[in-house]
Amino acid sequence: MKCGGYSDSASFLEKNRVGRLRHLRVAGAVCALLAAPNLCAQQSRPSEYQVKATYLYNFGKFVKWPATAPAGKSDSFAVCVLGQDPFGPILDATLAGEALDGKPVVLRRIPRPQDAMDCRILFISATEEKHLKEILTTLDEAGVLTVSDMPDFTRRGGIIQFIFEGEKIRFEINLANAESAKLVLSSELLKVAASVRKNGRSGD
């Protein structure tokens, strides 16, 4: 087993401490055995989708969904991925056993936008860029937090868009889009966003 054993540990922030410390200890022991600390440091850096998966989950903590939303009636807190899934098993691992808003988090991979009506958070894969307008229209006022890493997502009607700031993964928020979806975003979330837009979708 190599230090790469971290691949199944999607979150570097959210894992409970005990488990985290155990992994660190194991990793430290292996690194000591291999006498290659720099390698370990490189490998311990989370991959892009690990970070994104964690963020995806964390968004759920700063957003208030309207009581009328169809998702609110569900017994679970659904996180959905539309289009081709870039996370792979990382997202499953990240969400496994978690709960948000008092409900267990479930992950659903959906092929059509219509299936996303009862999702709380919907990650729209970059593969669906061509159908974005159609997707967003479908979900209008459905109370779904849309997240994507496709370019100009927020300008085109999306709520949160992952961006790169140097090597660091950050995100942009379009507050107007969130308001139109009847979602209330916490100021805390706004505080850490790379930028917050307040105009509606452009280019329509």
Next chain:
Amino acid sequence: MRKSQDHSISRKLTWMNMLVSGAALLLACAAFIAYDKLTFRETMVRNLSTQAQIIGSNSVSALLFNDPQQAENTLSALMAAHNILSAAIYTPDGRLFASYLRDPGGQMPALPSMPSGQTEIHWLRNGEIVVVRSIVFHEKPTATVYIRSDVEELNQRLKRYAGIAGVVLSVCLGAALLVSSLFRKAVAQPIVQLAEVAGIVSRDKNYSVRAAPTRSGGELAILIDAFNEMLGQIQQSEGALRKAHDGLEQRVQERTAELEAAKKEVEAFSYSILRAKDELERASKFKDQFLSTMSHELRTPLNAVLGFSELLTEERYGSLNDRQQRYVKHIHTGGKHLLTLINDILDLSRIEAGRLQLTIATVPVPLCFAEVLDAMRPLAGRKFQTLSQQAGSRLNVRADATRFKQVLMNLIGNAIKFTPEGGRIGLAARQIGELVRVEVRDSGPGIPAEEQDRIFEAFYRLGETEKSVEGTGLGLTITRRLVELHGGQLGLESQLGSGSCFYFTLPSAEAVETQEVRKSGVELKTGESARILVVEDDGVAAQLLQSHLASAGYDVVLCSQPQSALEMAAELQPSAVTMDIVMRPVNGWELLSAFKIDPRTAKIPVILVTILDQPTTGAMLGADEYIMKPVNKATLLAAVERCVNHRGRIGRTPSILVVEDDIPTRELIAELLSRHGYVVSSAVDGEEARAQVAASLPELVILDLILPAVGGFELLAEWRGNSRTADLPVFVLTSKDLTPEEKDYIRTHAGVLFQKQEPWQEALLRQLQRILPPVVSETS
């Protein structure tokens, strides 16, 4: 004084006030400050905890979305709180996420581990408070906030409190001072004044002063009133006392005057008594002097009469015819009778005057009996009377030995006198309770009942008409007085025709085992006397020999074990040895032979004293003298004297100075001495004696005490004080009645004392020959 009083009480009050208020204030301040410190610290911790919570909550999103910049922005808000030294946010896995330092350059400490189940810990160390709080977000521990704060604020606060406390304290103390000064006026001042008045009263005894009443009332006013009232009472009673005192003084003066008068009377009376006492003393002294002079004046001529009549009977200077011989004997007998009479009268008068002093000691009765019988035997022998004695061997009396013997001799003498020839006289003693009863029984004619009471009277003589019995008629009187002086009784049991029994009692004494060396027969010092060794294994016989020899002034050494006699003799080198023959384990013959063989003892004269009748054997074995038992004292002494004087002495003409103012006595002594081979010079008074001794030192001086001009005591003192004459042998020969002190003096300073009222001539010669053997020895 006033000042110090003032000080003491008001100062005490002030101090009391200040102390009480100061202590109360201090306590209150201390308690308040302690409480405040505690609560303030708690508040600080609470504040810090709140701050940590706020920071944590505000940093959750930054943490969740990995935005340390954002977190640091949040932390930098702490700049507003000056007390916070540093703060930090840690990720749940302990990684430092963001930090804030008030003073740049500081270092963040490692995150302390949080005990499980606790969301917050805090501690106070080194003047810093640290709070660590774990932040839970959506039921998950999301961050750990660390805040470190100094307690400068607390210190500031405490300083401020101390300042306030100081101000309050000083204000309060000032107030206390003010209060106490008010008290001083109300309380101390009256007390001080009271003390002042009390001082005046006790110092000046002035009871008319009064303490000023106080306005304040209360106990103090009562005290002052009571004090004033007390003063009033004292003043009153003092006045009364003074009056009584004055009266008393007058009475005392009167009484003193009376006493004075009485005292004068008593003095006058006592003066007359003193005068009477003086007269009495003078009379008594005169009487003593008269007696003393009498004894001297009577005895001196009598001594001449006796001495010369005896010389005449010896017919040394021409023979006497029968008639002359008879007449001279009459003179001698009459003189002797007169001397006895004088001695008895003087004795009696001394007893009656209470001037006879007894030397009481423990006296063994059998020994005294033996001595007395020994002395009386010749007298009894003349009348063919038998003398016998019977006494327990351990019988002792408390008595003056000389006087005891005198009593015995008087009674036996009387018995011999009144018992016809061939009669029996018995001497007996026995113990009756604490007394010893001594009896002298004779087989004489007895005394008629009507005379029995009268015979103890002075000058009463039994059978007045009977001329054959001679005596002074004083013997029984003296005897009775002597017995009474010893605390005993003299009595008589007699029946006409069946003899008489005179008996007396004396207090008995415990037996004394130690053998006292008795030298009291003649009162003399035996420093230079000859030493005689008595070898005798029978205790009683040895004591008798010792008694005889000691009475003649010899230094006697007893040896009861014949086997050690030779060594003793060799060591002691005695002048002579007396030896018994029947002895164990060594008999006298063997011992005598041994003595003569041993060169150390061969030359010591040996006197055999034995019941065996073998003088020839004794002579052959080398004995010098042979004496048959029972021992006659005179025979023994004569034999010893011969032996002692035969020991080799170098011939030289010893000169003896006789100091005597009475011409006949002087001549008598000179005659006596020259007859025994001494060269005699004489002096008639003290001055002549002094001159002669100064011119040429004699070998011996015979000194009378009563001399014209310079007395014997004076001469003696002079000679003893001079080193040239300090060792000059002096014999004192006197007819003076001596006091015990005088006798003591003579014993210490002269050596030998002879008294003319006793037969002194033989004793004098014996002593003389012992000290100074004559050149030409004549038979005595």
